[in-house]
Amino acid sequence: MLEALDLHKHYHQGEIDVVAVNHFTYAFPPGLTAIVGPSGSGKTTLLNLLAGFDVPSRGEVRLDGQPLSRLSEDARAELRLRYMGFVFQQWNLIPTLTALENVAFPLMLAGVTPKERVNRARHLLETVGLGQRAAHLPSKLSGGEQQRVAIARALALNPPILFADEPTGNLDSASGARVVDLLLHQAQEGRTVILVTHDLELARKAARILHLRDGKLLRVEEASLERA
Numbered sequence: 001m002l003e004a005l006d007l008h009k010h011y012h013q014g015e016i017d018v019v020a021v022n023h024f025t026y027a028f029p030p031g032l033t034a035i036v037g038p039s040g041s042g043k044t045t046l047l048n049l050l051a052g053f054d055v056p057s058r059g060e061v062r063l064d065g066q067p068l069s070r071l072s073e074d075a076r077a078e079l080r081l082r083y084m085g086f087v088f089q090q091w092n093l094i095p096t097l098t099a100l101e102n103v104a105f106p107l108m109l110a111g112v113t114p115k116e117r118v119n120r121a122r123h124l125l126e127t128v129g130l131g132q133r134a135a136h137l138p139s140k141l142s143g144g145e146q147q148r149v150a151i152a153r154a155l156a157l158n159p160p161i162l163f164a165d166e167p168t169g170n171l172d173s174a175s176g177a178r179v180v181d182l183l184l185h186q187a188q189e190g191r192t193v194i195l196v197t198h199d200l201e202l203a204r205k206a207a208r209i210l211h212l213r214d215g216k217l218l219r220v221e222e223a224s225l226e227r228a
């Protein structure tokens with residue numbers, strides 16, 4: 001279980017003190033949670049704190065009860081590799097590697113044998129509907145296909161937590177819906193999936209929507225029963 005306890009993050013921009021995340025408290029249950037809010041409301045800062053890329057000014061993030069801030073940078077990196085997968089808006093894939101090699105990359109970092117890497121990467125590409133695109137470079141894939149490769153790669157080490165920061169930001173609505181459906185499917189398999197989006201229509205697919213304004217959690221909207 002991933003928990004944020006009274007998280008606070010401020011940045012100094014010259015003379016100005018910007019509060020990016022303000023007293024944010026929430027325990028993320030398994031399933032799909034969407035975080036929505038206007039540009040500058042602190043969504044990316046919050047994800048960076050939850051993933052331990054960044055340290056809070058106050059408060060803490062706990063993963064299964066363990067405060068991330070007590071860990072060294074290296075220990076946090078190790079924990080991310082095992083527990084967390086990431087999909088970003090852009091620059092997700094390594095341009096000189098094929099789709100298959102991109103998906104296999106984290107498996108290499110984790111010391112999986114070459115043969116097993118290829119097998120698992122193939123299977124993951126099939127899961128996202130791209131079995132036929134394994135040998136393509138990212139530049140030969142559409143934006144939606146690239147995001148699906150990115151999801152396959154994020155799932156390579158079978159992480160219990162998946163973060164996606166505006167993964168549909170550069171996509172047309174049909175490709176965006178397909179990407180969110182894939183995330184939803186992962187959530188239904190029992191993962192904790194945290195989707196940041198400013199697209200409220202896509203967010204409606206989630207089990208719950210956290211509304212963020214000026215770094216504050218304004219309200220939590222639970223999905224109606226027919227949606228959940």
Ligand SMILES: Nc1ncnc2c1ncn2[C@@H]1O[C@H](COP(=O)(O)OP(=O)(O)O)[C@@H](O)[C@H]1O
Pocket residue numbers: 011012013018019020037038039040041042043044045046
């Ligand atoms: N590294 C940084 N240094 C200074 N200010 C930052 C930094 N990152 C974000 N901010 C500020 O924090 C606020 C929240 O930004 P961000 O988390 O990127 O919002 P969102 O992802 O919702 O658009 C903004 O006012 C932004 O300018």
Ligand SMILES: [Mg+2]
Pocket residue numbers: 043044045
């Ligand atoms: Mg952002």
